[in-house]
Amino acid sequence: MFIRTENEIISLMPTARWSRPDQLLGYLEEEERVALEPLLGTPLYDKLCTEYDRLRETYGDLTSTTIQPTGKVKANPKVPYARVTDRLDDIVNGNITPELSDSSSSSDDKEASAADLLTVRLLRICQQIEFYRMLSHKAGLLTVSFNEGGGMNMVSADGYEPADDKRMERVVKDAFMSAGRAIDSLLLFLESDAKGTRLFTDLWKQADAFYLHRDLLFQTARVLNEYIDIKGERMTYVSMVRDIRFCQNTYLKPRIGAKLLKAVVCFANGLESHNDASSSSSSASSSTSSSIPKPMDEDTANELLSLLRTALAFYVESRRATLTPSKERLLTRDPMTDAQQAMAMACQYIEDNLDAFGDMATDSPIYKAKKEKEAQKAEDEKNAEKAHERMLKDAHDRNSKKLFTAFPPTHRMPPTNIK
Numbered sequence: 001m002f003i004r005t006e007n008e009i010i011s012l013m014p015t016a017r018w019s020r021p022d023q024l025l026g027y028l029e030e031e032e033r034v035a036l037e038p039l040l041g042t043p044l045y046d047k048l049c050t051e052y053d054r055l056r057e058t059y060g061d062l063t064s065t066t067i068q069p070t071g072k073v074k075a076n077p078k079v080p081y082a083r084v085t086d087r088l089d090d091i092v093n094g095n096i097t098p099e100l101s102d103s104s105s106s107s108d109d110k111e112a113s114a115a116d117l118l119t120v121r122l123l124r125i126c127q128q129i130e131f132y133r134m135l136s137h138k139a140g141l142l143t144v145s146f147n148e149g150g151g152m153n154m155v156s157a158d159g160y161e162p163a164d165d166k167r168m169e170r171v172v173k174d175a176f177m178s179a180g181r182a183i184d185s186l187l188l189f190l191e192s193d194a195k196g197t198r199l200f201t202d203l204w205k206q207a208d209a210f211y212l213h214r215d216l217l218f219q220t221a222r223v224l225n226e227y228i229d230i231k232g233e234r235m236t237y238v239s240m241v242r243d244i245r246f247c248q249n250t251y252l253k254p255r256i257g258a259k260l261l262k263a264v265v266c267f268a269n270g271l272e273s274h275n276d277a278s279s280s281s282s283s284a285s286s287s288t289s290s291s292i293p294k295p296m297d298e299d300t301a302n303e304l305l306s307l308l309r310t311a312l313a314f315y316v317e318s319r320r321a322t323l324t325p326s327k328e329r330l331l332t333r334d335p336m337t338d339a340q341q342a343m344a345m346a347c348q349y350i351e352d353n354l355d356a357f358g359d360m361a362t363d364s365p366i367y368k369a370k371k372e373k374e375a376q377k378a379e380d381e382k383n384a385e386k387a388h389e390r391m392l393k394d395a396h397d398r399n400s401k402k403l404f405t406a407f408p409p410t411h412r413m414p415p416t417n418i419k
Helices: 006-012 021-040 042-059 084-093 098-102 114-142 165-195 221-225 234-256 258-276 298-320 326-331 335-352 354-361 365-405
Strands: 144-146 152-154
Touching: 006 021, 006 114, 021 042, 021 114, 021 165, 042 114, 114 144, 114 165, 165 234, 221 234, 234 258, 234 298, 234 335, 234 365, 258 298, 258 354, 298 335, 335 354, 335 365, 354 365
Parallel strands: none
Antiparallel strands: 144 152
16 A cells, blocks of 8 residues: 555644544545556556555655655655644644744755656655545545444544535535546656656556557547547546557458558658657667568558548547437537548548558458459450450451342352362
8 A cells, every 4th residue: 555654644734634644545545446556557557566565664654755756765764754744733822833844954954866856756645646536426425434333423533513515515526626636647757757768668658548559540548639529638548548449450451451440550650769769779769760561652541540540539539428318419420430431531541542551451351352352343344345345256256247148149159069
């Protein structure tokens, strides 16, 4: 787990007072498994659990004061910070000031390693996700006490006024929004790492939330947002990956062929790598030109990629569209009709430029249909030529018979059997 102590809990919500913060651990563990493990992937999640234990042993509780903004850490990491609740009471009573309580440092402070800084930052984001999601989901349970015999009581504390329903609803909403922002921060952090230090990338690749799906025409949320308005939200893209893959394999691959689709996806990966500048100089896909399937040129590949992405976007939209009554459906456009029209345009473009795709289109139904059409046309022309020859021969024979039977009797050859 990424949250285990009272300091870590209160650092996320300083205004809260928990008489038994350890009783929240069950709720936190549930949110960690449900929300964090799918985003991180099991390998990265297990790695961070190990790193959490090591960092707590090295630096103490993982709070916003564990490592200072300058990258300094305490000289004696075994000594934990003062209890957050005690510091709050002292600040309220005027015994100490916040600056003196949080920014005290000495010349003995040491530098934290770059890997530790990044790992602590990632763990802090994970803490925010599981804590705020827990509040948004368990606020009702936290305000009610279950006693023997199934009795329920409202939980209250001295010195506080009970919150009304409106304020409780606002807390749940704020917690939900905070969790959503933390999830976006997590994905952006891991994406930035994948384009830079790559400290977590190899493990994160095995997660469904990995930002780059090289087997799809829509590799990233940024690309998908150009065709479907997802408000640039990474989680929306993650939720649509399975639909994108299904539509690509079900509707596009049978129509244009596996080899040609793979070539276009390869070209799209080259564009993505070039735009993100995320590949090393030794990578074969670091430039657009190196990933263009030969003999397909860049203009042809770009045009076909745009047509296929348009068709795929409509197919995905039709798959995710909510079923509406027939009258309402008539008043709105039908995504499936748009998808079929866009797919027909893509197929026509492939047929018109079939020679530009070379061997990549040999397994395409479009290639086979065109070759069959050309073969049939050649056969029809050959049969027409033979029929024309037969017609000329028959006409020649008829003319010959008319020519030799139309002479007068005196001009005919005498019989050779006269005795």
